[in-house]
Amino acid sequence: MKMSKLFVQTLREFPADAEVVSHKFLVRAGYIRKLTSGVYNYLPLMWRVLRKIENIIREELNASGAQELLLPVVQPRELWDESGRWEAYGRELARFRDRHDREMCLSPTAEEVITAVARDGLKSYKQMPVNLYQFQEKFRDEVRPRFGLLRGREFIMKDGYSFDVDQEGLEKEYQNMADAYTRIFKRCGLETKMVQSDSGAIGGSVSHEFMVITTTDAGENNVFYCDGCDYSANSNHAISKLPPADVDGSKFGFNETKIIDTPQTHSIEELCNFLNIPATIILKSLVYIVDKKPVLALIRADKEVEETKLLNAVGGMDIRIASAPEIEELMVEKGFNAARGFIGPKGMDGITIIADETVKDMKNFVVGINQEDKHMVGANLDVDIPHIEKFEDIRLAQAGEICPQCGQPLKVTRGIEVGNIFQLGTKYSKPMNAMFLDKNGKAQPYVMGCYGIGVTRTAAAAVERWHDEHGILWPIQIAPYHVCVVPLNDKDEQQMSVAKEIYAKLMNAGIEAVLDDRPERAGVKFKDADLIGFPFRITVGKTISEGQVELKTRQTDSTESMTPEQAVEKVITKVKEVL
Numbered sequence: 001m002k003m004s005k006l007f008v009q010t011l012r013e014f015p016a017d018a019e020v021v022s023h024k025f026l027v028r029a030g031y032i033r034k035l036t037s038g039v040y041n042y043l044p045l046m047w048r049v050l051r052k053i054e055n056i057i058r059e060e061l062n063a064s065g066a067q068e069l070l071l072p073v074v075q076p077r078e079l080w081d082e083s084g085r086w087e088a089y090g091r092e093l094a095r096f097r098d099r100h101d102r103e104m105c106l107s108p109t110a111e112e113v114i115t116a117v118a119r120d121g122l123k124s125y126k127q128m129p130v131n132l133y134q135f136q137e138k139f140r141d142e143v144r145p146r147f148g149l150l151r152g153r154e155f156i157m158k159d160g161y162s163f164d165v166d167q168e169g170l171e172k173e174y175q176n177m178a179d180a181y182t183r184i185f186k187r188c189g190l191e192t193k194m195v196q197s198d199s200g201a202i203g204g205s206v207s208h209e210f211m212v213i214t215t216t217d218a219g220e221n222n223v224f225y226c227d228g229c230d231y232s233a234n235s236n237h238a239i240s241k242l243p244p245a246d247v248d249g250s251k252f253g254f255n256e257t258k259i260i261d262t263p264q265t266h267s268i269e270e271l272c273n274f275l276n277i278p279a280t281i282i283l284k285s286l287v288y289i290v291d292k293k294p295v296l297a298l299i300r301a302d303k304e305v306e307e308t309k310l311l312n313a314v315g316g317m318d319i320r321i322a323s324a325p326e327i328e329e330l331m332v333e334k335g336f337n338a339a340r341g342f343i344g345p346k347g348m349d350g351i352t353i354i355a356d357e358t359v360k361d362m363k364n365f366v367v368g369i370n371q372e373d374k375h376m377v378g379a380n381l382d383v384d385i386p387h388i389e390k391f392e393d394i395r396l397a398q399a400g401e402i403c404p405q406c407g408q409p410l411k412v413t414r415g416i417e418v419g420n421i422f423q424l425g426t427k428y429s430k431p432m433n434a435m436f437l438d439k440n441g442k443a444q445p446y447v448m449g450c451y452g453i454g455v456t457r458t459a460a461a462a463v464e465r466w467h468d469e470h471g472i473l474w475p476i477q478i479a480p481y482h483v484c485v486v487p488l489n490d491k492d493e494q495q496m497s498v499a500k501e502i503y504a505k506l507m508n509a510g511i512e513a514v515l516d517d518r519p520e521r522a523g524v525k526f527k528d529a530d531l532i533g534f535p536f537r538i539t540v541g542k543t544i545s546e547g548q549v550e551l552k553t554r555q556t557d558s559t560e561s562m563t564p565e566q567a568v569e570k571v572i573t574k575v576k577e578v579l
Contacts, residue, residue: 189475
């Protein structure tokens with residue numbers, strides 16, 4: 001490809017609305033252009049990257065025994081009613097009516113459709129196991145699209161599904177896919193951590209995410225891990241053991257239950273300072289709105305609530321912290337007068353109350369009493385707070401807490417999710433009556449697995465992982481082109497002749513090359529090559545009169561002088577080492 005013909009427009013400045021590295025560089029380097037909020041055009045350079053990622057995925061999945069198909073983007077409501085997710089999925093599901101007034105949606109995922117496909121085609125145990133996958137554009141109407149391709153509304157995804165006769169078969173295929181995913185991301189130039197995770201709206205009993213560890217602002221998830229063993233988990237699934245702490249208020253003089261004045265103590269810090277006590281003997285009460293209903297979460301005041309854990313404990317679909325007006329409305333309804341800082345569980349009849357497991361150990365603690373500027377001290381669960389619905393782990397783990405497997409301190413880092421695998425079991429096959437006949441001729445629901453890779457997210461994650469101040473450092477495996485040949489003076493016949501010869505030899509050897517034949521200054525050509533992220537650059541300049549060209553390796557930012565033949569041979573060798 002000649003640069004003069006390549007459809008690419010680089011920008012001098014980063015886009016004003018870009019927040020993270022991948023968004024900044026992919027726009028500036030001419031890979032993507034925004035169409036509307038959360039929706040992007042994939043320009044030729046980007047499309048080449050995405051196709052390469054897809055091909056790597058396809059090769060590994062085919063080798064693992066999976067089969068590719070393609071499902072419709074438009075899905076009828078009837079299938080979603082069968083699974084019970086039409087209303088439950090929430091506002092991210094883009095719903096519409098066709099000309100016949102039938103309710104439809106744009107595919108955010110494909111569990112319902114693939115289950116219907118299996119229901120029509122898998123009738124006997126003899127046909128299983130089966131693993132089917134596709135590449136498809138998805139649409140989820142995100143409330144707040146951000147981070148470019150990392151959190152868009154429209155995106156490209158590989159979603160796959162396995163069908164087995166029993167749990168043992170599912171677990172075997174689950175491991176098969178986990179191994180394939182590890183190989184896929186490694187071939188894409190990405191090291192990943194496989195971490196325990198919440199199943200979310202997809203559902204199922206077991207799930208793991210594949211996280212690219214990053215130090216950039218795009219790291220959307222906290223990943224907890226242990227150096228002493230193989231434990232690793234997303235923040236919404238991480239558990240930990242707590243070191244010993246003072247949780248008995250009697251040590252601080254709270255030997256009897258009474259209500260005391262605590263003026264202007266709206267925060268835990270203010271309350272601790274006022275009473276001269278540690279936060280470990282304060283029971284914190286937080287009001288959340290789950291599926292439009294108030295829920296009260298109780299937790300030791302030195303800890304924080306992990307909202308996904310709380311959502312799962314309640315069994316809801318949507319969660320957010322209550323606003324000040326909503327808290328005021330709740331107080332009025334219950335006949336109280338209190339704002340944040342003074343809320344407590346006493347008198348909250350009819351409200352779902354979930355307490356963290358650590359609350360069980362608290363005695364003679366301090367808690368809000370739903371009166372402004374007052375708290376109860378010396379409180380105890382059985383006597384003063386008798387109507388807790390359930391105790392469950394709703395606590396956000398923290399670095400330094402104890403690994404649940406080996407007892408070593410947990411560490412935390414930031415990660416970008418690029419893949420996710422789920423053990424669905426019969427979550428979809430049972431309600432959708434998707435059955436097969438077993439060895440005894442008895443109808444049984446399929447035991448299903450689900451396996452997703454964000455193709456566009458993988459590309460963006462690669463940029464987050466591989467970049468410098470000058471531009472993208474694409475791994476060779478997924479770079480749009482392998483090498484850029486740059487003649488410094490397009491009017492110099494010798495430079496142009498040698499550059500064209502190098503370009504032709506590379507192309508004949510199967511190396512994807514770009515010849516920068518533009519009548520631009522050398523500095524412009526160099527900056528564009530670095531910005532776009534070609535893994536190699538061969539520069540043909542004045543030294544060609546001495547039989548020398550310059551070879552630059554982008555990942556290492558190193559340059560070497562050598563003959564044109566040597567440069568060609570080295571690039572061919574380096575590329576074929578990884579392809």
